Amino acid sequence: MDKKAVYEVIDSKASEFAALSDAIWDYAELAFTEHQSAEALCRQLEKEGFAVTRGVAGIETAFTARYGSGKPVIGILGEFDALSGLSQKAGCAVREPLCPGAAGHGCGHNMFGVGSIAAAVGVKKYLEDTGHSGTVVYFGTPGEEGGSGKAFMAREGVFDELDAAVAWHPSDLNAVMTGSSLANVQVAYHFKGVAAHAAAAPHLGRSALDAVELMNMGVQFLREHVIPEARIHYAITNTGGYSPNVVQPEAEVLYLIRAPKNAQVQEIYARVNKIAQGAAMMTETDLTIDFYKACSNLIPNTVMEELIYKNLCEAGLPEHTDADREFARQIRESIENKSDTVAALLDKATDPAEKELYRKHLGDPLNDFIVPYHSSELAMAGSTDVGDVSWVCPTAQVNTACYASGTPGHSWQLVAQGKAPVAHAAMLQAGRVMAGTAIDLFESPELLEKAKAEHAARVGDGYVCPIPAGVKPRPMGAKK
Structure with missing residues (x-):
C-alpha cells in the first residue's frame, strides 16, 4: 500500500500534536502521578475517534485507546512521565530552572506519548480507507522512570491480546533500537532499632544506621562475586535523622539491582537479601524488605527490527534550518564531559562505507542521517519496562533525532530542547515510522507469523512477571 495518505494525515495535525507535546512538557508529572498528562492524551485520542478505557490494571494514569475490530491486534506504546529535579526553561x-527543584522532561516522554498518538492516528486512517480487518491499540503506560508501569500492566494481562507492538524513543540519532536491556529489581531495606543517648547510654541503643552501613559494606564485597555485567546501585533514603548524639532508631537504603537476564537479577537479589538479614542480626535491629518494582530484559526480534528499519528509511528525515543547527551548537557547548555519539559509532564500525558515513557527520550539531541497521544480542547499559511487553509479543523500537548530537539523557539540556522545532519534527517522523510498520504487519500476515515464530523461539516457556503478586505501583518514595 502507498503510505502517502497516512503520512499526510499525520503531518496535517503537526501543530495540534506539537501543542499537545508542549502541554505535557509543561505538566512535567512524575511516575504514577501523571494525571493531567494522561487526561490530555485520552481527550486527544477520543477526539480522534478511539475508544478509551481509563485506569487499566488498577493504575489511575494507565489507559488504552482502540480502533478497529478483529485480528491482527497491533499495539503502540506511549509514555508521558517526567524526572525529578530537572526543571529548565525551554529554548x-x-x-x-523554571522552578528550582521541580520536575522536567529529561527523557523526552512528552514527545514519546504524542508521537505514538500520531502513529495510532495514521494506522486508523489506513484501517478506515482500506476496510482491512484488524485493531490498533494505543497503550498509555505511566511510570517508566523508576516505576516499571508496563511490567505492572503486563502482570495483569493488559498486553495479552497483542500480535505485535511498536514503540519509539527520543534520541540524538535516527536508528533502530537493537539488542537487549538489563532486567532489574528495586527494593527498599528498612531497619528499625532502638534510640538512646549516644554518649550517656550507647549500650542501650540499637543503631539502624549501623545496619544500613554494614549492609552496604557487605554488598561492596559481593560485587566481586557476581557476573561482571551486573550492576548494583543504592541510595540511603533515610539516615535516621540529623542528630549524631542519638543512636539512630530507623534507617533505610534503596537498592536497584540489574543484570542481563531476569534469573540473574533474582539470584543476586536473594544474596543481597541475605546480606541485609545478616546486618540486622549483627545490630539486633528489625528488617523490613519493601519490594518497589522490577522489569524484564528486552527480547530482540530481528523480523520486527528489519521491518521498522525499512519504514525508517521510507518515512524520510526532517529538514533542519540554520536556526535549528545554531541552537543545537549552543546546547553542545553547554555540555560538560562531552561524549561524541557519532565518534562512538565510528569506533565500532567495520564496513568502509559505514565508516565514511560517520566521518562525514563528525562534529555535526544535529544528526540528519540514518544509522545502518545491524542486529545485535548485546544488552544496553540500561533498563526499560518495554522489556516486559517484548516477552508477551514481538516488539520493535525506533529512535529519531529529537535533539543535539551528544545530548546526555536525563539532563537539563534535553529538557531545554523539548519544545524545539527539531523535537516536534522528529516526533512526527517517529509517528510515520511506527504507523508504516504497523501497516506492513496488517498487509503481510506471513511477515507477522514469521515475527511471532521468532518470538516464540526466544521466550521459551514464556513470560513470568518479575513483580510479585500483591505489590502495587506507587510514586517514588511513597510507602506501602
Missing part, C-alpha cells in the same frame, strides 16, 4: 542553552 535556553544555559541552566535556568
Whole structure:
C-alpha cells in the first residue's frame, strides 16, 4: 500500500500534536502521578475517534485507546512521565530552572506519548480507507522512570491480546533500537532499632544506621562475586535523622539491582537479601524488605527490527534550518564531559562505507542521517519496562533525532530542547515510522507469523512477571 495518505494525515495535525507535546512538557508529572498528562492524551485520542478505557490494571494514569475490530491486534506504546529535579526553561542553552527543584522532561516522554498518538492516528486512517480487518491499540503506560508501569500492566494481562507492538524513543540519532536491556529489581531495606543517648547510654541503643552501613559494606564485597555485567546501585533514603548524639532508631537504603537476564537479577537479589538479614542480626535491629518494582530484559526480534528499519528509511528525515543547527551548537557547548555519539559509532564500525558515513557527520550539531541497521544480542547499559511487553509479543523500537548530537539523557539540556522545532519534527517522523510498520504487519500476515515464530523461539516457556503478586505501583518514595 502507498503510505502517502497516512503520512499526510499525520503531518496535517503537526501543530495540534506539537501543542499537545508542549502541554505535557509543561505538566512535567512524575511516575504514577501523571494525571493531567494522561487526561490530555485520552481527550486527544477520543477526539480522534478511539475508544478509551481509563485506569487499566488498577493504575489511575494507565489507559488504552482502540480502533478497529478483529485480528491482527497491533499495539503502540506511549509514555508521558517526567524526572525529578530537572526543571529548565525551554529554548535556553544555559541552566535556568523554571522552578528550582521541580520536575522536567529529561527523557523526552512528552514527545514519546504524542508521537505514538500520531502513529495510532495514521494506522486508523489506513484501517478506515482500506476496510482491512484488524485493531490498533494505543497503550498509555505511566511510570517508566523508576516505576516499571508496563511490567505492572503486563502482570495483569493488559498486553495479552497483542500480535505485535511498536514503540519509539527520543534520541540524538535516527536508528533502530537493537539488542537487549538489563532486567532489574528495586527494593527498599528498612531497619528499625532502638534510640538512646549516644554518649550517656550507647549500650542501650540499637543503631539502624549501623545496619544500613554494614549492609552496604557487605554488598561492596559481593560485587566481586557476581557476573561482571551486573550492576548494583543504592541510595540511603533515610539516615535516621540529623542528630549524631542519638543512636539512630530507623534507617533505610534503596537498592536497584540489574543484570542481563531476569534469573540473574533474582539470584543476586536473594544474596543481597541475605546480606541485609545478616546486618540486622549483627545490630539486633528489625528488617523490613519493601519490594518497589522490577522489569524484564528486552527480547530482540530481528523480523520486527528489519521491518521498522525499512519504514525508517521510507518515512524520510526532517529538514533542519540554520536556526535549528545554531541552537543545537549552543546546547553542545553547554555540555560538560562531552561524549561524541557519532565518534562512538565510528569506533565500532567495520564496513568502509559505514565508516565514511560517520566521518562525514563528525562534529555535526544535529544528526540528519540514518544509522545502518545491524542486529545485535548485546544488552544496553540500561533498563526499560518495554522489556516486559517484548516477552508477551514481538516488539520493535525506533529512535529519531529529537535533539543535539551528544545530548546526555536525563539532563537539563534535553529538557531545554523539548519544545524545539527539531523535537516536534522528529516526533512526527517517529509517528510515520511506527504507523508504516504497523501497516506492513496488517498487509503481510506471513511477515507477522514469521515475527511471532521468532518470538516464540526466544521466550521459551514464556513470560513470568518479575513483580510479585500483591505489590502495587506507587510514586517514588511513597510507602506501602
